[in-house]
Amino acid sequence: MNEKYKQPEGGLLQSQEWANVLRAEGKKIIEISSREKIFFGVEQKLPFVGTYVYFPRIFDIDDVFVEEVSRFHSAWVRCDISKDSDLRCFEKCDKKIISSPHDMQPKENFIVDITVAEDELLSHMKSKTRYNIRLARKKGVHVFTTKEQKYIDAFIALVRDTARRKGVSFHVGEHYKKIITQLPEDVIDLYVAEYEGEVIAANLISFYGGVATYLHGATSDEHRNVMAPFLLQWTAIQDAKKRECRWYDFGGIFSHSDDLGKKGITRFKKGFAPKEKIYTSLGSYDLVLSPWRYFLYKIMQRAQKKLTQYL
Numbered sequence: 001m002n003e004k005y006k007q008p009e010g011g012l013l014q015s016q017e018w019a020n021v022l023r024a025e026g027k028k029i030i031e032i033s034s035r036e037k038i039f040f041g042v043e044q045k046l047p048f049v050g051t052y053v054y055f056p057r058i059f060d061i062d063d064v065f066v067e068e069v070s071r072f073h074s075a076w077v078r079c080d081i082s083k084d085s086d087l088r089c090f091e092k093c094d095k096k097i098i099s100s101p102h103d104m105q106p107k108e109n110f111i112v113d114i115t116v117a118e119d120e121l122l123s124h125m126k127s128k129t130r131y132n133i134r135l136a137r138k139k140g141v142h143v144f145t146t147k148e149q150k151y152i153d154a155f156i157a158l159v160r161d162t163a164r165r166k167g168v169s170f171h172v173g174e175h176y177k178k179i180i181t182q183l184p185e186d187v188i189d190l191y192v193a194e195y196e197g198e199v200i201a202a203n204l205i206s207f208y209g210g211v212a213t214y215l216h217g218a219t220s221d222e223h224r225n226v227m228a229p230f231l232l233q234w235t236a237i238q239d240a241k242k243r244e245c246r247w248y249d250f251g252g253i254f255s256h257s258d259d260l261g262k263k264g265i266t267r268f269k270k271g272f273a274p275k276e277k278i279y280t281s282l283g284s285y286d287l288v289l290s291p292w293r294y295f296l297y298k299i300m301q302r303a304q305k306k307l308t309q310y311l
Contacts, residue, residue, distance in 0.1 A: 011249075012187075012208045013056040013105075014040055021182045025175065030072075034064040043074070048300065049293045052286075055079045057105060061086050066093050066287075075293035080105050082281040090287060100284035101301050106252025107283050110266075112273040114212075114241055114248045121237065121273070129230060129271035136231035140196070143228075143235045145189040152180055155190060155202040158218035165221060166261055176216065179204065191236055193228035201228040205236045212240035213249040233272060253278065 012018050019029045019040045030041040030053050041055040051074045058065075058079050069077045070093055078100055081087050090097040114121060122130055156173040180188055187208055193201040203217040214236070219229055237248050250269040254262035255278060270276075288294045 011057060011211060012206050012213060014058065015208065016040070017183055017187060017208070021178050024178045024182045032065055032068045034062055034068070039065060041069075041077070046297065049075050049297045050290075052076045052078055054104060057082070057281075058086065059083070061089050063089065063092070066090060069287060070095050070289065072289060075288075075290040075297065077287040077289065078104065078284055079287070080281065081283070081285050084282070087282060087285065090285065093287065096288040096291070097285055098288065100286050101298065103283040105281070105284070106254075107281050108253050108255055109279045109281075110250040110253045110269050110273075110276065111211075111279050112237075112248045112250065112276050113246065114237055115246055118238065118241065124273050124275065126271040126274055132227040132230040133234045136193075136227040139226040141200075141226050141228045141231050142194045143191060143231050144194075145191055145239075147180055147190060151190060151192050151199065151202070152177060154199040155192070155204070155218065158199065158202055158220060159216065161220070162218040176204065179215070189236075189239075191232050193232050195223050195226050195228065198223070200226070201232055203229075203232050203236060205240075207240065207243050207245060210245050211247045211249055212236060212243070212245045214251050229268070237272075 016038075019031075019042075022042050023029055028043040030043060032039045032041070037060070039055055039058055039061070041053045043051050043053050045051050053069070053072055053074050055069075055077065059082060061079075066089055079086075079090075080103075081090075087097070112121075156176055159171075159176065160173075180190060183206070188204065188206050191203045191205055192199055198220075200220040200223050201218065204215045206213045206215055214233070217229070217232070233250075240248050250272070253266040253269055255266060257263060257266070286294070
């Protein structure tokens with residue numbers, strides 16, 4: 001593990017390195033020094049209601065942080081809150097704190113302890129997951145890391161195609177380029193799976209503060225029978241162990257969802273360590289600083305939701 005990257009409790013998203021990525025995208029970064037900690041937020045602009053400030057995955061806030069954000073001129077401040085104690089800290093403020101209309105980050109994260117030997121990690125997997133890793137190798141799937149532009153472009157194209165196929169939103173291509181080019185070389189890697197010379201899957205993995213995190217991934221609708229995503233994840237886990245990471249963060253899962261797509265994502269990730277603990281958070285909360293602008297925002301949200309239903 002590279003000791004120069006000290007893991008903040010909010011992980012990569014609460015680091016100076018991630019703030020630099022957002023700055024490179026032209027975003028305005030808000031920094032709050034609170035005793036011995038620095039919290040990073042990003043200003044977001046919306047039509048009609050103006051701005052709000054989003055603080056991803058904050059931990060152990062105090063009255064200094066709450067006092068600072070309550071003086072902002074934005075319409076509201078949105079924070080990902082993990083602990084009851086942090087929520088209670090907000091509740092002492094004279095401003096209204098309410099659950100956000102939607103969570104900015106997953107409420108459930110699947111994080112696996114990878115400090116044990118590889119053989120033990122394999123033995124903890126579901127048999128189907130182990131089989132699919134072996135099958136991908138047998139079929140000739142080739143996994144490698146790269147930062148070559150042609151593979152970055154192939155990854156972005158896969159992300160776009162995957163999102164359209166599943167009917168979900170996705171970041172603009174420039175966002176992924178900035179992650180790859182602005183984060184330090186040893187913090188980010190693009191894992192690519194090729195089959196018969198064709199890029200069929202790719203994952204973006206960060207290595208920060210002893211944690212390897214699956215940030216983004218995409219797959220082709222072609223050659224799904226060669227099981228490339230299984231080998232991609234296993235290769236990243238092996239590399240994380242070589243880098244002396246303690247944890248592998250698969251990102252969000254959806255234990256209680258009835259949505260078939262989300263159930264499939266959960267089943268795939270949990271197949272790598274079905275007995276591991278699921279880490280839960282309280283979700284995103286909004287500290288309302290301008291009630292009338294926040295009310296307008298809620299009206300716009302409801303109107304957009306109804307419009308989407310009819311399209």
